[in-house]
Amino acid sequence: MILQILLSGIATGCIYGLVALSFVLVYKATEAVSFMQGELLMVGAFAAVALAAAAGWPVWLAVGVAVVGMALAGALVERLALRRAMGQPHLTAVLLTFGLGLMLRGGVTTVPAATHGVHQLALPGLLGQVQLGSLTVSFAHLGVIAATVLTCAALAAFFRFSRAGLALRACSENPRVAAMMGVSASGMHTLAWALGAALAALAGILMAPVTFVHPGMGVVALKAFPAAVIGGMHSLPGALAGGVFIGVAEALAGRYLPEGANHVTAYVLMLVALLCFPRGLFAGRTA
Incomplete structure (x- = not known):
């Protein structure tokens, strides 16, 4: 039973982790918190x-x-709308992304086929399950975990070996010095938003074989944001670890705590983390 719960929690946590990565990517590059990641996830799945x-x-x-x-x-949304919020108070970007997210959800709900039923994306190789003794292993859960590992490996290689990845890292560490070395800060902002949207869309697609595709599926971002806060808004590995941590904690709370406790687990853990580790569990020390 405990292995079954852990496997399900890790798979769910990988979804949270991917969305949390999209939050952190955008925040590290632009110092802006995007509250439209859930809608980007939903639109990508649709x-x-x-x-x-x-x-x-x-x-x-x-x-x-x-x-x-x-x-x-x-990238297009960053160029046309979000760039105007750069240099403005943080609340400007928050409200702008929140409004854009509502517009995306409203646009999808105007399509009758999207609201009059639920949809499922049957990814080849991720259907069915296998029985290993008393453990039932879902291919969809294994696929989510494998896809998350491959995505993180690709991101690590991108940030370590590519010129664009190195430039994005430099811009997130010190934009002024990076600009003096010839890095285009505006170009890195566009790249960060593009990568964030792609990661959110990938998370939505990986959710599709496990749950149904519907306009309200973007609510998963409300669990991913606490994962990013717990791991540290400047730490990509921390975002993924925070997502897996919350996924496992929710699964255990759903099994051993009173009904409904799993719905507040992420937020309780976030509050505890903010009180004990305000910069996140994986935040590096600063001189």
Whole structure:
């Protein structure tokens, strides 16, 4: 039973971790908190469903195009709207992203096919389950965990070996010095928003085989934000670790605590972390 709970919690935590990574990527580069990540997750999942089910594209091609399309959409939104909030009080960016998120959700709900039913994206290889003794292993859960590991490995390689990744790291550490070395701060902001939107869309697509695709699925971002806070808003590994931590804690709370306790677990843990570790569990020391 405990292994079953842990496996489910880790898979859910990986979803939280991917969305938390999108929060941290944007925050590290722009010092702005985006509250539209949940809607980007939802739109990405719907885009993959529309391309695969309505347009008849191969599923994996639809997934790739949806993720790339959401990255381009994130870059476009940054260029057209969010760039105007740079240099303004933090509340400006918060309200702007919150409003854009409401607009995205409202736009999706105007499509009858999106609101008159629920949809599921059948990813090949992630359907069914296998029995290992008393443990039932879902291929969807294994796929979520494997995809998260591969995504994190790709991000680590990008930040370590590519010029764009190194420039983004430099800009997030010290924008003024990075600009003096020839790094375009505005270009790095666009790249950060693009990567954040792509990660949110990927999280939504990975949720699709486990849960249904519907306009309200973006609420998962409300659990991912505490994960980013717990891990530290400047730590990418901390965001992923915070997501897995919250996923496992929720699964254990749902099994051993009174009904409904799992719905507040993330926020209780966030409050405890803010009181004991205000900069996050994985925040580095500063001189």
